Amino acid sequence: MKRSAFQTRVSTFREKLVDAPPDAAWIIQPENRRYLSGFKAEDAQLNESSGSLLINHKANFLITDSRYETEARKEAPDFEVTLVNKGLVEGLPGLIEPLGAKKLGFEEDHLTWGLHRHLNKKLRKLVSPVRLSPLNGLVEDMREVKDKEEIKAMAASAKLMSEVLGKVIEKLTPDLAEKAIASQIEGLAREGGAEDLAFPSIVASGPNGALPHAVPTKRKLGVGKPIVLDVGLKLDGYCCDMTRTIFLGKPEPRFRKIYKVVRQAQLAALKEIRPGVESTHPDSIARDIIKDAGFGDYFGHSLGHGVGLATHERPRLSPQGPVLLKEGMVVTVEPGIYIPGKGGVRLEEMVVITKNGARILTKDSHFYDF
């Protein structure tokens, strides 16, 4: 990713800070940290941070420890790398004091109550005490609309995932177990350069397909019933998320019908996605088609969600909480119908919203034209 992308993001973030109350911001959420700095490290556990950013109108610090020094300097050259070897909070007060900040913005959806209390005590004791103030999702807001570099990265992630899934689908046979397919997917994704899966692959055949979050089992795929493959990987930090539903042998008539309805709902929703539309609208288009076909009770989740550095991020395409869709947002469109004990069908595309509507990034043609 070009350095200029990170520089632009930090400038934008600074402008937002000027409008908002805090005069410095402390960034600990791993995706936000990567988004602003380029620093790639992840946190092994919630209580094991690999670093944080401290940003005000003129300074950029990346505070980390000796384990990450080499990577930090290489990945975040616009940041002044500062080593602290006693945990997330210990070195912070000493760095904030010279900045002359009165209010320090923090990520209220990531900082734990316990660490907040601990840090707050330390900041209050400074000669010029500093107050903690929630950033109210400032970076998450920025991440909602992807810049050019991000769209390129997401297209690459989607391309790799589509190729991997396409290859796997071509070789499906009824006697393969769900688990074996999940490990094929992971192997091919890593061979293709993915640093990780975006989430554990779902390979759900027959009745397992009725569980939207099924874990792959030893069950063999069999024939006639739908097989749901919901997969994602991370490439250069960016996630992809896509689903295909496949039949081996002759599809059972009931699921042929269901597939047709889900695909119809998906295509109709895709057509309605463009800048300026409310996020609840594509959901209701898809939901109405499924309802009208008599399956209203069997589509229990939202139509889609934003994707980026995280698999699930803003905006949501759901019946609740309308926001206006914008150019540059990347979302999934994934209606499904699930018949308990029998099986399910879900079809998911990941798209970027352009002036001209939804551009599909998950280019794979394994759809049925029932």
Added chain:
Amino acid sequence: MKRSAFQTRVSTFREKLVDAPPDAAWIIQPENRRYLSGFKAEDAQLNESSGSLLINHKANFLITDSRYETEARKEAPDFEVTLVNKGLVEGLPGLIEPLGAKKLGFEEDHLTWGLHRHLNKKLRKLVSPVRLSPLNGLVEDMREVKDKEEIKAMAASAKLMSEVLGKVIEKLTPDLAEKAIASQIEGLAREGGAEDLAFPSIVASGPNGALPHAVPTKRKLGVGKPIVLDVGLKLDGYCCDMTRTIFLGKPEPRFRKIYKVVRQAQLAALKEIRPGVESTHPDSIARDIIKDAGFGDYFGHSLGHGVGLATHERPRLSPQGPVLLKEGMVVTVEPGIYIPGKGGVRLEEMVVITKNGARILTKDSHFYDF
């Protein structure tokens, strides 16, 4: 794992609640949740909980949503499964009110500041307002000492990991790339029944071995320089963590020397581990040996850490924060010497503390007798 283990844990937890101020507890931390209930689901993201427990002196609720209903009922039969479909916090006040609790204990090292604020507002508005009160690591305290069922599970996890690592070591050749070995390890672990790795495998050859948290690269192993393999997997929820350092070809004399010192430090520390000893003591035994050999500046991390449902948990074996070691604790013993730009040696065993001292769980004999 036997149901009775979970029942005992909940009883113990209840007794601890009686002594402590809160009269009900809300458990959201995934490992704590699994420890008390058996519910296996993980959280995909910090803001995507798969469920929480609500426990008071007589009631056990597992609050989850429809996606996890089947698993919840199966995995946590001692809990009353309650479905709530609007997020972690929404259904909670309605469940707490009938319990008549005045103070609700929460996990201050997991609950975010933002969610705490949100929940607090809701609880204050109840007809009988409920106050939130930190649990101060009550469940983490319990998890420090493993029960019989857990020790069995950890022994099984260590056995599988040792077998996998042993197989991989036997087949190392100088032209293999670090990355390829990491994926062998993952493949064999999963074939052996592991649900996941405990952490990304470290396969670090030559200069990469000097980075304690090296990420596997395309570098080929080569000869003469040490190759650090630090690996772990999760079996039935329980983590294993172990490290071997291997030479291909003739070991360079410098690293032969270093290896000898590290191994000596490890064996000496292992001897000092027994109930009643301070957690800082084995660290200082190992550290002194390394210092006396002239490598004091090259051992930058702690001697070890607790392992269990999490890879890193209490107690720490470090120079700071002494606690008394107890029977049933499971810890790693992993001294290392790292020469920047050249290479490193780390040797790690995972042991359970018994009346008679440290019993090694990571049974693999790939050590050199230099």
